[in-house]
Amino acid sequence: MITVAEALAALFALAPRMGTETVALRQAAGRVLAAPVVATRAQPPFAASAMDGYALTAHPQVGDRFQVVGEAQAGRHWPGQLMTGEALRIFTGAPVPDGANFVVIQEDTSRMSTELTIARDPGDGDNIRPAGADFAAGATLTAPRRLRPADLALIAAMNVPRVTVARRPEVSLISTGDELVMPGDEPGPDQIVASNTFGLAALFTAAGAQVRVLPIARDSHKAIMQAFDLAAGADLIVTIGGASVGDHDLVAPVVQSLGATLGFHKVAMRPGKPLMAGQIGAAMLIGLPGNPVSAMVCGHVFVAPVLAAMQGLPATPVPRHRAALLAPLPANGPREHYMRAQVSPDGIMAFDRQDSALLTVLAEANALLVRPVNDGPRNLGDVVDYIPL
Numbered sequence: 392m393i394t395v396a397e398a399l400a401a402l403f404a405l406a407p408r409m410g411t412e413t414v415a416l417r418q419a420a421g422r423v424l425a426a427p428v429v430a431t432r433a434q435p436p437f438a439a440s441a442m443d444g445y446a447l448t449a450h451p452q453v454g455d456r457f458q459v460v461g462e463a464q465a466g467r468h469w470p471g472q473l474m475t476g477e478a479l480r481i482f483t484g485a486p487v488p489d490g491a492n493f494v495v496i497q498e499d500t501s502r503m504s505t506e507l508t509i510a511r512d513p514g515d516g517d518n519i520r521p522a523g524a525d526f527a528a529g530a531t532l533t534a535p536r537r538l539r540p541a542d543l544a545l546i547a548a549m550n551v552p553r554v555t556v557a558r559r560p561e562v563s564l565i566s567t568g569d570e571l572v573m574p575g576d577e578p579g580p581d582q583i584v585a586s587n588t589f590g591l592a593a594l595f596t597a598a599g600a601q602v603r604v605l606p607i608a609r610d611s612h613k614a615i616m617q618a619f620d621l622a623a624g625a626d627l628i629v630t631i632g633g634a635s636v637g638d639h640d641l642v643a644p645v646v647q648s649l650g651a652t653l654g655f656h657k658v659a660m661r662p663g664k665p666l667m668a669g670q671i672g673a674a675m676l677i678g679l680p681g682n683p684v685s686a687m688v689c690g691h692v693f694v695a696p697v698l699a700a701m702q703g704l705p706a707t708p709v710p711r712h713r714a715a716l717l718a719p720l721p722a723n724g725p726r727e728h729y730m731r732a733q734v735s736p737d738g739i740m741a742f743d744r745q746d747s748a749l750l751t752v753l754a755e756a757n758a759l760l761v762r763p764v765n766d767g768p769r770n771l772g773d774v775v776d777y778i779p780l
């Protein structure tokens with residue numbers, strides 16, 4: 392058996408790196424930035440008022456009086472030079488005029504016609520956003536990074552309408568098994584519905600992939616061969632099931648007959664021990680266990696990080712968080728255990744039922760509590776690692 396870390400390293404070594412493409416900002420959410428974004432102008436591009444009020448040449452005292460000489464709005468500056476004793480009516484976002492060094496908020500003033508009086512102590516803050524306070528022209532947003540909503544707002548403010556991102560990995564997903572039917576089909580008495588196929592497709596899509604769910608391949612050499620034909624052109628082919636050493640586990644013989652290089656890994660983890668990895672033409676191949684919860688856990692622990700690396704993000708394991716146990720746990724055995732668990736602000740609690748056939752428990756879980764190999768018994772309050780789901 393190899394460790395989870397060793398298995399992941401073997402997968403990273405096989406992962407092809409995607410090329411890049413340029414997309415409009417509206418298409419860029421969730422994509423991985425492949426080249427730095429450079430601001431074409433400063434933000435704000437001019438000193439701007441942060442409040443509705445009056446621009447003055449200097450910090451005033453209570454009782455000071457000023458003559459209101461004009462008005463500046465957002466998008467429309469006042470062209471003059473402000474002099475001592477003068478005030479300019481100004482609104483949030485408007486350019487602060489030449490000569491002005493202070494904006495008094497309107498709540499601290501009283502006004503009669505064009506005469507302005509300071510009615511209250513205006514405080515120390517000048518209520519002016521200096522030019523370039525947010526970023527200067529030439530400021531960069533570095534790559535690689537997965538673009539979040541705030542990144543898109545920043546790139547837009549930098550006046551950059553298109554960005555260079557990693558191409559989305561194309562993933563073909565092959566489910567195998569005579570016992571499987573698609574959801575909505577009429578299963579025979581000995582059949583079950585293909586389930587993890589749909590969980591994995593959603594997981595890979597969320598990880599930035601473009602996923603094709605291929606028709607279920609029956610347990611025959613010919614059917615699996617046909618599935619690989621349909622998968623042609625994918626960057627990553629993921630097979631589900633059919634990868635043990637049973638008489639009906641035909642994925643490995645078929646891919647080997649297709650000239651693929653293939654490795655088998657018995658990974659010291661629970662759930663999800665058997666894992667296949669290889670290369671078939673230009674595509675990477677990952678063979679996941681068929682057991683629904685095993686397949687999903689392996690999807691989180693192995694495939695999602697591989698997809699991230701394919702898109703140019705650092706080749707690292709899924710980030711872990713830490714939480715205190717809400718209930719004690721017995722000692723763990725020789726395999727890293729990914730326990731279905733519920734995490735809350737109070738702490739983390741593993742479900743009592745950890746059978747890897749239970750999708751109801753996985754659906755209830757919002758975390759995988761990670762028990763290290765041979766971890767001793769754990770007490771209430773002990774801090775443990777978890778992977779958010």
Ligand code: AMP
Pocket residue numbers: 566567568570571583584585586587588631632633634635680681682683
């Ligand atoms: P296998 O590795 O093909 O022996 O599959 C192991 C177990 O997982 C068997 O009970 C299969 O019926 C089940 N299984 C395989 N593929 C799927 C799938 N796509 N959805 C749900 N269960 C599956």
Ligand code: MG
Pocket residue numbers: 567568569632633639681
């Ligand atoms: Mg099978």
